[in-house]
Amino acid sequence: MWAEILVIVIKVVVVSSVLLTLVPIMVWVERRGAAMIQDRLGPNRVGPFGLLQPIVDAVKLITKEDLTPSGVKGVDRLLYLLAPSIALVVAISVFIAVPFGFDPGLKLFGHAIDGFIVAPNLNLGILYIFAIASLGVYSVVLAGWASNNKYSLMGGIRASAQMVSYELAMTISVVGVLMVSGSFGLQDVVLHQSGTWFGFIPRWNVFPQIIGAITFIVAAFAETNRLPFDLVEAEAELVVGYHTEYSSMRFAAFFMSEYVNMVTASSLIVILFFGGWTLPGFATPAGWLGALVSIGIFAVKVAFFLWFFVWVRWTLPRFRFDQLMALGWKTMIPLAVLNFLLVGAGMALRNL
Amino acid sequence: MTNYIPIVIFTLVAVSFPIITLLIAKVIRAGSPDPVKAEPYECGVAAETTAFDTRFSIRYYLIAVLFVVFDVETIFLFPWAVMFDRLALFGFIEMMVFLAILLAGYVYAWRRGALEWA
Numbered sequence: 001m002w003a004e005i006l007v008i009v010i011k012v013v014v015v016s017s018v019l020l021t022l023v024p025i026m027v028w029v030e031r032r033g034a035a036m037i038q039d040r041l042g043p044n045r046v047g048p049f050g051l052l053q054p055i056v057d058a059v060k061l062i063t064k065e066d067l068t069p070s071g072v073k074g075v076d077r078l079l080y081l082l083a084p085s086i087a088l089v090v091a092i093s094v095f096i097a098v099p100f101g102f103d104p105g106l107k108l109f110g111h112a113i114d115g116f117i118v119a120p121n122l123n124l125g126i127l128y129i130f131a132i133a134s135l136g137v138y139s140v141v142l143a144g145w146a147s148n149n150k151y152s153l154m155g156g157i158r159a160s161a162q163m164v165s166y167e168l169a170m171t172i173s174v175v176g177v178l179m180v181s182g183s184f185g186l187q188d189v190v191l192h193q194s195g196t197w198f199g200f201i202p203r204w205n206v207f208p209q210i211i212g213a214i215t216f217i218v219a220a221f222a223e224t225n226r227l228p229f230d231l232v233e234a235e236a237e238l239v240v241g242y243h244t245e246y247s248s249m250r251f252a253a254f255f256m257s258e259y260v261n262m263v264t265a266s267s268l269i270v271i272l273f274f275g276g277w278t279l280p281g282f283a284t285p286a287g288w289l290g291a292l293v294s295i296g297i298f299a300v301k302v303a304f305f306l307w308f309f310v311w312v313r314w315t316l317p318r319f320r321f322d323q324l325m326a327l328g329w330k331t332m333i334p335l336a337v338l339n340f341l342l343v344g345a346g347m348a349l350r351n352l
Numbered sequence: 353m354t355n356y357i358p359i360v361i362f363t364l365v366a367v368s369f370p371i372i373t374l375l376i377a378k379v380i381r382a383g384s385p386d387p388v389k390a391e392p393y394e395c396g397v398a399a400e401t402t403a404f405d406t407r408f409s410i411r412y413y414l415i416a417v418l419f420v421v422f423d424v425e426t427i428f429l430f431p432w433a434v435m436f437d438r439l440a441l442f443g444f445i446e447m448m449v450f451l452a453i454l455l456a457g458y459v460y461a462w463r464r465g466a467l468e469w470a
Contacts, residue, residue, distance in 0.1 A: 070390040085370040092366035121355040149392040150406040164419040171426040178433040249377035322469035
């Protein structure tokens with residue numbers, strides 16, 4: 001009993017601290033990456049290569065004055081103070097059902113690890129992730145509504161429409177993956193993608209379901225409010241949208257939640273469509289070494305997609321709002337439906 | 353029940369993190385309140401009205417209503433997708449019927465201009 005709880009606590013501590021440590025690293029990657037793409041230097045003064053810059057930023061943010069705009073009273077004030085915390089709690093707790101490594105039956109303190117995932121026996125898996133992630137809309141909408149600022153209000157309302165529309169495309173594009181793997185658990189989804197077709201094509205879902213993969217990645221960009229879909233905080237029109245009025249640590253909470261969401265989105269892209277920790281033609285060694293190698297493979301793939309987020313941000317211009325909604329409703333949803341229809345037709349024909 | 357212990361612990365950690373950081377910030381941050389500073393941001397001009405007087409398009413409501421309809425659809429799709437291999441051809445045809453009904457609603461919404469944003 002106590003060994004079991006100890007194993008769980010260790011997992012929770014490791015996962016949450018890694019997740020939160022990735023935030024400053026991603027901030028650094030984004031700023032240096034932006035500088036690289038725009039042919040300038042970027043932050044390079046604090047520490048080697050400017051690596052300590054995010055820590056200095058955090059110290060600055062935490063010592064800043066925390067302002068509440070006048071006119072925000074009563075319930076609005078409660079919502080105003082609550083919204084950043086909701087954003088952060090939702091962003092972190094999504095990671096409960098995300099597996100991040102191969103477990104060949106390892107034991108810790110005489111108790112089985114049960115896979116590298118915080119909640120191993122949660123049979124809801126992807127449903128849990130979507131259910132919790134969709135709560136993230138509340139933080140944006142409440143922040144926009146409670147700020148008593150018309151830019152925040154417009155940002156919050158845009159956010160509700162955008163996140164809600166792309167959530168549809170996102171969930172529908174996952175249906176094809178669930179059909180082939182026959183389980184909600186993401187560990188089963190990854191296991192299903194091990195091995196190769198014809199000896200050289202990895203059995204990753206991205207190859208037969210390229211449409212689903214593209215719709216999922218595009219929807220992931222929209223769900224995390226990243227460019228080219230950051231209409232929510234379009235600085236040319238809305239100052240910075242829903243967190244215009246936020247300062248100090250409350251602003252930092254929104255900022256952190258954005259980066260944690262990016263990590264989760266990249267992990268989901270890797271797990272659902274790019275084989276998770278599997279690598280074709282590579283047999284993971286037994287024991288702890290194998291587990292570490294598989295976690296390493298997973299981390300490299302996730303790192304690629306995190307870089308992809310940064311890369312796209314500094315490459316593409318922003319959509320117009322009508323274009324955004326047209327893309328979401330008239331292109332993404334039909335494509336996502338087409339994806340699982342093709343998968344279903346293929347599987348039905350094979351079983352005839 | 354034990355399956356949900358990790359969720360409880362992780363959620364506790366997730367909830368306590370913003371509380372602790374906000375408390376730390378409360379202790380060490382600067383604070384010199386000023387009524388001018390607390391005014392909602394309006395490009396340097398005092399706001400004439402509150403934000404709640406701002407008008408926005410009715411279409412946002414329309415999108416929200418459409419979302420509810422199609423989100424319920426995806427919830428129906430999920431259990432079907434997981435059981436797909438066992439349902440075989442019967443399940444596939446059943447789902448085609450279900451999707452055809454939904455498609456009628458989708459086409460109707462599209463042709464009535466519910467998805468336009470002009």
